[in-house]
Amino acid sequence: MLKTKLILMLGGLLLGISVQAATWNIVYPRPMSEQDDRTRYPVELLTLALEHTGVNFKLSASDRIMLQGKAINQLKSSREINVLWSMTDNQREEDLLPIRIPIYKGLIGLRLPLMKPGGNSDFSPVKDLESLLHFKPISGRDWPDTKILQANGFDVVTAEDYEELFVALEHKRGDFLPRSVVEIWHEIGLYQSQHSFDVDANLALYYPTATYFFVNRKNVVLARLIESGLEKIIANGKFDELFLFEHQAMLDNANLPQRQILRLNNPILPPLTPLDRNELWYQIK
Structure with missing residues (x-):
């Protein structure tokens, strides 16, 4: 033994x-x-x-x-x-x-509007989500973001792949491209030699994801x-x-305290998302 x-x-x-x-x-x-x-x-x-x-x-x-x-x-x-x-x-x-x-x-759900100067992207009259629905966002065809935007009432212009998003914005197929606060600044630098884009200074979208x-x-x-x-x-x-x-x-750079943050519902957020663990999330004021 x-x-x-x-x-x-x-x-x-x-x-x-x-x-x-x-x-x-x-x-x-x-x-x-x-x-x-x-x-x-x-x-x-x-x-x-x-x-x-x-x-x-x-x-x-x-x-x-x-x-x-x-x-x-x-x-x-x-x-x-x-x-x-x-x-x-x-x-x-x-x-x-x-x-x-x-x-x-959670910052992937904090979105800033990327715009084409001269396009239909003057957000100054926007005071609530209903008034923003008059503008068409651009999003990836098979992205969860697209389903979230559509569920909140947006008429979404879809693109086949990542680079096509910026081509669609350049050609003004949509009014704005909502990009995450952790992505948008790099993308501005990456595409500035090919396109002329601006980040709206006053508006942000947020949905839990x-x-x-x-x-x-x-x-x-x-x-x-x-x-x-x-x-x-x-x-x-x-x-x-x-x-x-x-x-x-x-x-x-995002200057969040000066922005109007419009909150969207996320009907496709899985039920096991650990929303109760505060330490896992950046707290959006």
């Missing part, structure tokens, strides 16, 4: 060592280009979280560029990638396994690993430290 116990203990110890020694190869979708800065913060956050788990890991981009719809299908089929980050909705949480910690602390890391539904172990790392950096303050380092200047 004692010999058996010793063998089991030794086997468990060796198994633990082998798990620690193994390298997790974690692959995320390659961005549109080297100038696509939207990937940097999620990769930094994921790296920081994994470093706090104590496992060996290699984090790398996929061999080819993937648009969001393609990346979701590939992850669902467990091909090419094993993690991505995306705004959540009920369908995505059904198809994939979410780690329900909003990596942008979250961007999560997602994995394949069968990859529960990886999901738990990422979640444990994220919870550790939330507890020790490293999450907020990185978040503010990356986004404080963007929030300052």
Whole structure:
């Protein structure tokens, strides 16, 4: 009996060592280009979280560029990638396994109007949501944002992919492009050589939503690993430290206290969204 116990203990110890020694190869979708800065913060956050788990890991981009719809299908089929980050909705949480910690602390739902000078985008008469409904927003065809805007009464002009959004705005197919406060300033710089865009200084839209890391539904172990790392950096303050380092200047640029913030309903917000955990959300005044 004692010999058996010793063998089991030794086997468990060796198994633990082998798990620690193994390298997790974690692959995320390659961005549109080297100038696509939207990937940097999620990769930094994921790296920081994994470093706090104590496992060996290699984090790398996929061999080819993937648009969001393609990346979701590939992850669902467990091909090419094993993690991505995306705004959540009920369908995505059904198809994939979410780690329900909003990596942008909800700021992906705080939208500023990007406009084309000379277009039909004078928002000065706008005093409420009803008066804003006279303007047509531009949004991605398969994005959760589009469903949210439509549910709130907007006549949405849709674009097939990310870059087509800015082409549509340039050609005034819609009146404004609502972009997240954590994206819009980089996009202004990225496209200023091709297009002339302005950010409206007085208006913002807000709807509750979250961007999560997602994995394949069968990859529960990886999901738990990422979640444990994220919870550790939330507890020790490293999450907020990185978040503010990356986004404080963007929030300052937005000048939120001087903006009228129109709040939209989000009927596709999944019921398990952790709205009761205040530490996970940036508090919009």
